[in-house]
Amino acid sequence: IIQPPIMRLLTTKEERRIKMEYTTRHISKTTRILFPIVTTLITGLIAPLAVPLIGMLMFGNLMRASGVVDRLTRSAENEVANVVTIFLGLVIGGTMAASSFLKPETLLILAMGLVAFVMDTAAGVLFGKVMCFVTRGKVNPLIGASGISAFPMSARVVQRVGQEDDFSNFLLMHAMGANTAGQIGSVVAGGVVLVLVAAVL
Template identity: 60%
Template sequence: MLIDILGDFLQSTGFATITGGQIFMLLVSFVLLYLAIKKEFEPLLLVPIAFGMLLANLPLAGLMKEPIVEIVKDPNTGKLVSETKELGGLLYYLYQGVKLGIYPPLIFLGVGAMTDFGPLIANPKSILLGAAAQFGIFFTFIGAIALGFTGPESASIGIIGGADGPTALYLTSKLAPHLLGPIAVAAYSYMALVPIIQPPIMKALTTEEERKIVMEQLRPVSKKEKIIFPIMIAVVVTLILPSAGPLVGMLMLGNLMRESGVVERLSKTVQNELMNIVTVFLGLTVGATANAEIFIQWGTIKIIILGLIAFSIGTAAGVIFGKIMCKATGGKVNPLIGAAGVSAVPMAARVAQKVGQEANPRNFLLMHAMGPNVAGVIGSAVAAGLLLMFFGG
């Protein structure tokens, strides 16, 4: 009798039903947690993503289980109505913020409130570096088409090259929601691994002399300029490309809150409480989409590889254009800041600073790199708007 009871108990646990694929995904989550906690690779992103991945691959927990809904006839009216027979899992409901495109604009609101656009305003030429770094998006879009993905799928895969997780989620939720899982994990993983992926590319494409270049201090930017800039960008970009409005609009609203000086309480809430809450929900549910059944497929592996190619080419294109600007200005531009043209704010700018200081301890590139970095955020949102305009119909 005791043996039967123990046998029934073991059969009711996840140990009896766990698969090889789930074990593999659990190991992947452990590696990501190690990188986040031990190596401190963007822990604010990787900890919730990795733990969401862990939870999604624990059998029988049902945290991402969809609700069971039946269509029944209302006894009072005789009309057919939907009735929920069984509720879904906790993470399933939190995931609706990703699926419905709610979290990404809220993240942009927080990014805008936390970011100083002054370096971009002081050096408008850095817009070109931000634009150049978006080349990886369109190059990979063509590559994905060649590999047999549809137009909307290819657009969603290509946007990973912008190194902007919220933009990738927003576009994919509109164009290819069935690919949200692998694209979300790829986009956020590459964002978190910027300090690993970018430096080898930057060093391979630049000489030590170029990396040593010390740039002149940026001019001071007035408060009036900082207030006018987000209003102008929101109006102009949304009029030209309405599909980019939700992302660009929220980004500029957050920045206006920061710079106006009259809504400090709202600005602090957006920068801290709101941003932290949305980051937890977003990271956790993004990780939870990486279940073994969906993730361990050849199509998913192709997306991961294409995403890495997109991000690498975006970084390379930014550096190469930085070299062109260096030549055009007689050596006044350090090409490393071009790598910050991808949208990972402020990670990519910090990487440019770190690589520059390795070559020259007197080099302070952070503020110079923030210009292309901010331009990259706007550029990736514009690229997403273009792709949405072409394939969203």
């Protein structure tokens, strides 16, 4: 609802129809195992307060990439994730009384989140246009809209908007890469903000 109008407003039909080359590459098991470890270490050096969040995200990747704890990986992906989602919804829903939720501060937070989402999408598309210009038309500017933490929905929106003008345009895999980077970047940025706020207070 929010992203497509911004994406259409900031790009031309020709830009949305740009097709990006995609070639499958084999990623070694060593690389897949090292990625979550190195990401967690670098995040810990940049923003220590973000380590618990990025650590859990990377722990899931490490379990899957290692291939030695298949039963735990399947449980974490299915049963544990479903149970945690249910209990999280129950706990938040049970403690969210109207008197504590319907406040001006809550509406302000929602408005700030909406503005941030809109600005993030617009900035991503504009930077995508810069990349399109630099690469002489090899990068579809829509990819920039997926560089946010809304994973994987943002990448799917990019794919859908791209196919509206050219049904044979396949942007999903490129958008997923940007979406993953946006997710990790959001966690690191959040950790940096927490460090700065803690230093000020």
